[in-house]
Each structure stands twice: as structure tokens, then as C-alpha cells.
Amino acid sequence: MEPHFQAFTRVAVAVAVSFCSSAAPAQTARYDALVNAPFEKDYPTPTATSLLRDELIFQRAVQAYLWALPAMNLWAMKEGSEKVFGAGYHVLPTWKERIRASTLVTTPNSDVVYAMGYLDLRKDGPLVVEAPAGVQGILDDFFQRPLVGPTVDGRTWSGDVGLAGPDKGKGGIYVLLPPDYKGEPPKGSIPKDAFVYRSRTYNVFLFWRTFFSDPRDLAKPNAQIAATRIYPLGQKASARPMQFPDGNGKPADLLFPRDGAYFDMLSRFIDSEYVDPSDLDMRGFLHTIGIEKGKPFSPTPEMRTLLDRAAKSAFKMSKVVIGEMLPHEPGGKYYPDRQWVNVFAGEDTSFQSARTYTNLEQRSAYFTSAYSASPGMVKNLVDAGAKYPVTFRDKDGHFLDGGQSYKLYLPPNIPAKNFWSATVYDATSASGLDNGQDHPSLNQMDKPVQNADGSTELYFGPTAPAGKEKNWLRTLPGKGYFVILRLYSPQQAFFDQAWKPGDIEKSK
Structure with a gap:
């Protein structure tokens, strides 16, 4: 595995080479200014020093922004959640009536019941999580890497809990160890039949999803989540009682910043975290811009202005990557003749399926x-x-426009053993589109009207086509959006492409 810096550098060079030939005149002038920065007697002049130093800081800040996206996405969620619901291993906010667009967070799923908690293994030490039966859960570190678990029946488990995890949906006990925990826990301290997971960061994200068959009756999925127990290892009797605040009770902003405030947040994260030796090169990037563990982040006004520009540029770059570059990555589209994008083309949570590099385009x-x-x-x-096919474009290759009307054709026998859903998202923030509907999604349990042959047509636009209200999701004029088609427990027809969704196409 290559160090992060080497992977970033190599991919950045490749991307730069591929785009240089189409650089606009203004970009060419900028590059020329860098190339021609004046030196005298082999040494940089003050003009060259100022120009090239600022460029170095800008470039390092941009790459640091992109590198830290998985961590800042979660850290923003943690800070936003704790501001509204409180902090601690015992606090597990639950969206009891399904998550609405009033909660600002990237690509939430409104068609399950959510619970999201933030654990601190530095503060509380090893933690025990009693996962209830029926959840589909995830345990990630704060770079969104699945925690590494035990080997059971010849398979090494990582991250998954519940239906896709080692307890297979029956419920189980998980012990979470911090990155600097040495050796194995003392014999007798681990509950019987527990699964021991190790984290590479002190902070751990706990994410539960539970399912329902009737959107009007959510008592069972809420009861399943409420059976969760979390406590420090060996301290079950003295642990703080669990709290399950209603996530819809007060809107929470869980989005990461798109400006210079991102780097203030990144400094707080770095101060709180374990120093992973594999991150030292990228932490060198942070040092260049003034972020270092244990030291205050206090940029000058001039530096702050430069970092603000870098953050805003990096965020826009991330949108170019997902909207323009990702579909051209190997396996970036599910179907060569359609617009559906595969964000996990490598089938690897570290985006290293090729094993010779990290696919930074897929990661960002x-x-x-x-x-x-x-x-x-x-x-x-x-x-x-x-599986999560996503589309940003209509059949003709144009970005989806909230002022247009569209139709999506889903052939009969949608291959989702559990359920399917379609959700609309804000093109900028990636949060649920605040379209005025109770939830910005339609799912199988909503029982949209089917055609005589069992196919389903969904409609997107500012107004519902006459008689199609039950199959319609509202969009907003002047606002772009994208659509995720979720398939829970996808069946063979999806993988061998015997079943393929249509493209979203304009309708009258």
C-alpha cells in the first residue's frame, strides 16, 4: 500500500496532465506566472517568494481539504449532534418518525429509522455495544474506515453489525478497542460471545438502521433501537442510562463547512485524535497551513483569506470530481448506455481495490x-x-434541473428482497432536498401505483402530473438535485443486469 502522500501526488499529476491541454487562457496565464516567477542569480526575488509560497500553501490546503473529507464529514456530524442533543456514549439520537430534510446531513435515507451516535475511546476507554436484534448497523472510525473485527467461520469481519455482520441480525455484543490499546483485554473482562473490534481513531461512529413494512407504524423499529446499550468495558452496572433523543424534535445542522471554517474544524479534530503513523505525510500538509496537534491554529488575516479561497475551491473541485470525473473512472457507471453512477465501483471501503493506488476520485x-x-x-x-445507483443527469446527459419535469421508468420485479426507494438530494449540500413534502423520497412501502405489467413510473418536477401524485417527488425551480435509487438486499437480476432501471428523462 502506498503512503497517502505518494498516492495523492501521483493521481494529482495524472489529473493535471489530462486537463492541461484544455486549460482556459486565464489558467494558462496563472501557470505561466508560476513558471516565470523571477529569480536573480539563482535565488528567488521577493516577488517570486511571495507568489510561490502562497501557491504552495494554497495547493497544500486544497489537498488537505480533500484528504480530510471523510473525517470532517463525521466530525461536523458529531459537533452538530452534540450541540443539539448532548454528548456521551449514552446519547443515541434517533429519528423516530424517519429523517426529514430539516436535518442537514449528507445523503440521509428517509426510508428506514436512523440512530447515529459518536463514541470517544480516548475519553471513555474501551466501550461495549450491545446491538439489538434486527438492526443493520455500521461501526466506522472517523476516517470512515470500518472497524476491524474477529475472524468467524473463516471470514474476517469489519464494520458491519446486525444483518450484514457477524451476529447475522440476531443481536450481539461488540467490544470496541482504541488504536493505542496494547495486547488483548484481560481474560474475564470481555462478555461471553462478544465480537472484539479495533479502531484506528479514538472517535467511532455508531450507525443503526431499522426497517418497517408500514410507514404509519414505526413502533417496532424504534423499539429495536431503544434496546441498544453502550457502556465502558467492565462498568455496565455504573454506566450512565441510555438516552434516545428524537432527531426530528429540533433541526440539526450536521454538514461540514464549505469555506475556511473547515480548517478550524480540522484543527479541533487533529487535536482530539490519535496520531496514526500512516498519516504523517498528510499531517505535514497540515503543518504547512498551520495545523499541528497540540498547538493553537491561529492564521494571520492574510493566511485565513488564502485558506478560505482554498476551501471554497476544494469543495467545488469535489463537485467536479463526482459530477464530471467519477462517471469516467473504471466501473464508474453501472450501465454503459445509461447515466447511473456507481460510487463504489471498486467494491472496497478503502477505495484501494486496484491495490496499487488509492482511487482518490472515488474517495473524494x-x-x-x-x-x-x-x-x-x-x-x-x-x-x-x-446498492446505491445515483444519477445527476437525465437521459440526454444534462444535469437534473428542478424547474423541469421528468419521468423514471422502473421495469417489473424490482430486484430488492428487502425494499427499494428513490430519494432526491440537494445538488450542493447533498442533504435531503427540502421540497416541502414530508420526506423527500418514495419507497416500496409507500405503495406507488404500478402499471398493469407491474412496472413503476416515478415523476420528478415542480408540480405533479395529473393523477400521478402518489408517484411524484417535488423539485424546486432554480435548484439542481440528484437521485439515489436504493436497493436493499439486491437480488441476482440486478448484478447480472437482467433488470435495469431506465434513465430519468424529460416529460411533458
């Missing part, structure tokens, strides 16, 4: 618009896990 594209990853989400598992 995913974490600018989503959180959490586990093998159950990325592997091709028939009748298990999930």
Missing part, C-alpha cells in the same frame, strides 16, 4: 456527498447488503 466523490462505509454497502452480496 463519495465523502463529499455521503457518510459511512462498510463491506455490506460496497461488496456484491446477493440478497444482502445494499
Whole structure:
């Protein structure tokens, strides 16, 4: 595995070479200014020093922004959640009536019941999680890497809990160890039949999803989540009682910054975290811009202005990556003749399926618009896990326009053993589109009207076509959006492409 810096540098060079030939005149002038920065007697002049130093800081800040996306996505969620719901291993906010667009977070799923908690293994030491039966859960570190678990029946588990995890949906006990924990826990301290997971960061993201068959009756999925127990290892009797605040009770902003405030947040994260030796090169990038563990982040006004520009540029770059570059990556489209994009083309949570590099385009594209990853989400598992085809464009290749009307054709026998859903998202923030509907999604349990042959047509636009209200999702004029088609427990017809969704196409 290559160090992060080498992977970043090599991919950045390749991308730069591929785009240089189409650089606009203004870009060419900028590059010429760098190339021709004046030196006298082999040494930089003050003009060259100022120009090249600022360029170095800008470039390092841009790459640091993109590198840190998985961590900042989660850290923003942690800070936003704790501000509204409180902090601690015992606090597990639950969206009891399904998550609405009033909660600002990247690509939430409104068609399950969510619970999201933030654990601190530095503060509380090893933690025990009693996962209830029926959850489909994930345990990620704060770079959104699945925690590494035990080997059971010849398989090494990582990240997944519940239906796609080692307890297989029956419920189980998980012990979470911090990155600097040495050796094995003392004998007798681990609950019987527990699964021991190790984290590479002190902070751990706990993410539960539970399912329902009737959107009007959510008592069972809420009861399943409420059976969760979390406590420090060996301290169950003295642990703080669990709290399950209603996530819809007060809107929470869980989005990462798109400006210079990102680097203030990144400094707070770095101060709180374990120093992973594999991150030292990228931490060198952070040192260049003034972020270092244990030291205050206090940029000058001039530096802050430069970092603000770098953050805003990096965020826009991430949107170019997901909207323009990702579809051209190997396996970036599910179907060569359609617009559906595969954000997990490599089937690998570390985006290293090629084993000779980290696919930074896939990595940046995913974490600018989503959180959490586990093998159950990325592997091709028939009748298990999930798949998430996403489209930003209509059949003709144009970005989806909230002022236009569209139709999506889904052939009969949609291959989702559990359920399917379609959700609309804000093109900028990737949060649920605040379209005025109760939830910005339609799912199988909503029982949209089917055609006589069992096919289904969904409609997107500012107004519903006459008589199609039950199959319609509202969009907003002047606002771009994208659509995720979720298939929970996808069936063989999806993988061998015997079943393929249509493209979203303009309708009258």
C-alpha cells in the first residue's frame, strides 16, 4: 500500500496532465506566472517568494481539504449532534418518525429509522455495544474506515453489525478497542460471545438502521433501537442510562463547512485524535497551513483569506470530481448506455481495490456527498447488503434541473428482497432536498401505483402530473438535485443486469 502522500501526488499529476491541454487562457496565464516567477542569480526575488509560497500553501490546503473529507464529514456530524442533543456514549439520537430534510446531513435515507451516535475511546476507554436484534448497523472510525473485527467461520469481519455482520441480525455484543490499546483485554473482562473490534481513531461512529413494512407504524423499529446499550468495558452496572433523543424534535445542522471554517474544524479534530503513523505525510500538509496537534491554529488575516479561497475551491473541485470525473473512472457507471453512477465501483471501503493506488476520485466523490462505509454497502452480496445507483443527469446527459419535469421508468420485479426507494438530494449540500413534502423520497412501502405489467413510473418536477401524485417527488425551480435509487438486499437480476432501471428523462 502506498503512503497517502505518494498516492495523492501521483493521481494529482495524472489529473493535471489530462486537463492541461484544455486549460482556459486565464489558467494558462496563472501557470505561466508560476513558471516565470523571477529569480536573480539563482535565488528567488521577493516577488517570486511571495507568489510561490502562497501557491504552495494554497495547493497544500486544497489537498488537505480533500484528504480530510471523510473525517470532517463525521466530525461536523458529531459537533452538530452534540450541540443539539448532548454528548456521551449514552446519547443515541434517533429519528423516530424517519429523517426529514430539516436535518442537514449528507445523503440521509428517509426510508428506514436512523440512530447515529459518536463514541470517544480516548475519553471513555474501551466501550461495549450491545446491538439489538434486527438492526443493520455500521461501526466506522472517523476516517470512515470500518472497524476491524474477529475472524468467524473463516471470514474476517469489519464494520458491519446486525444483518450484514457477524451476529447475522440476531443481536450481539461488540467490544470496541482504541488504536493505542496494547495486547488483548484481560481474560474475564470481555462478555461471553462478544465480537472484539479495533479502531484506528479514538472517535467511532455508531450507525443503526431499522426497517418497517408500514410507514404509519414505526413502533417496532424504534423499539429495536431503544434496546441498544453502550457502556465502558467492565462498568455496565455504573454506566450512565441510555438516552434516545428524537432527531426530528429540533433541526440539526450536521454538514461540514464549505469555506475556511473547515480548517478550524480540522484543527479541533487533529487535536482530539490519535496520531496514526500512516498519516504523517498528510499531517505535514497540515503543518504547512498551520495545523499541528497540540498547538493553537491561529492564521494571520492574510493566511485565513488564502485558506478560505482554498476551501471554497476544494469543495467545488469535489463537485467536479463526482459530477464530471467519477462517471469516467473504471466501473464508474453501472450501465454503459445509461447515466447511473456507481460510487463504489471498486467494491472496497478503502477505495484501494486496484491495490496499487488509492482511487482518490472515488474517495473524494463519495465523502463529499455521503457518510459511512462498510463491506455490506460496497461488496456484491446477493440478497444482502445494499446498492446505491445515483444519477445527476437525465437521459440526454444534462444535469437534473428542478424547474423541469421528468419521468423514471422502473421495469417489473424490482430486484430488492428487502425494499427499494428513490430519494432526491440537494445538488450542493447533498442533504435531503427540502421540497416541502414530508420526506423527500418514495419507497416500496409507500405503495406507488404500478402499471398493469407491474412496472413503476416515478415523476420528478415542480408540480405533479395529473393523477400521478402518489408517484411524484417535488423539485424546486432554480435548484439542481440528484437521485439515489436504493436497493436493499439486491437480488441476482440486478448484478447480472437482467433488470435495469431506465434513465430519468424529460416529460411533458
